[in-house]
Amino acid sequence: MNKKRLFIIIVVILICVSVVAGTVWYRTVRSKESVVGPLGQNEAASKPQTALTTWEDPAGFTFQYPRGLSVNKHDEDEENYAHVELTDSAHPGNVIVWAKDTTAADVTAWVKTEKNFSGASSFDTTLGKQPAKKILLVSPTKKMIVGVVYDELLFMVEASLGDDTYWSDTAQTVIDSFAFIPLEEYESQGDTAGEAGGTQSVDEEEVLE
DSSP states (O other), X not given: OOHHHHHHHHHHHHHHHHHHHHHHHHHHHHHHHHHHOGGGHHHHHHSOXXXXXXXXXXXXXXXXXXXXXXXXXXXXXXXXXEEEEEEETTEEEEEEEEEEEOOOSSHHHHHHHOGGGXXXXXXXXXXXXXXXXXXXXXXXXXXXXXXXXXXXXXXXXEEEOSSHHHHHHHHHHHHHHOEEOOHHHXXXXXXXXXXXXXXXXXXXXXXXX
């Protein structure tokens, strides 16, 4: 066998190997795409959507939270305008939505005057479409707090992260849906609005599809 024929045979073998390898690679990629879908669309589509419930508070705000959580509006708290605590017996931790008096003129001043925030990480964000601050605390307990000074009051969403993922996700749902209600609009709704909002029991709350 001369060198030219040997060279041709080697080239043909290399081409065949390349074609086979390319075919195997292409089929493998296509198989993975059929499982996960483009950009994980199949996985996202298969994830069950959590039903949400709306809370309307006489302090002038509203938010949504996952259905099934226990709600305690702490009627015994006579110091704060709102003290709405969300808990789940299966997950350590909680989310509390506050409305409090404050002497801070804005959210930046509030962060500076809070001694507990010394050394904590602080980020700009929004709450109820207003400029807000997100504070991450690691001591004495792990917490995430988002606060805003609005209408001369301090509004906060405070998550105690006993179960990090569960309560951080729940807090984010509350934060993303949080909105202010003009008090005159709330009062114009009369007693019916109160019964459908801050005074409602868990079983009577409206479930949003």
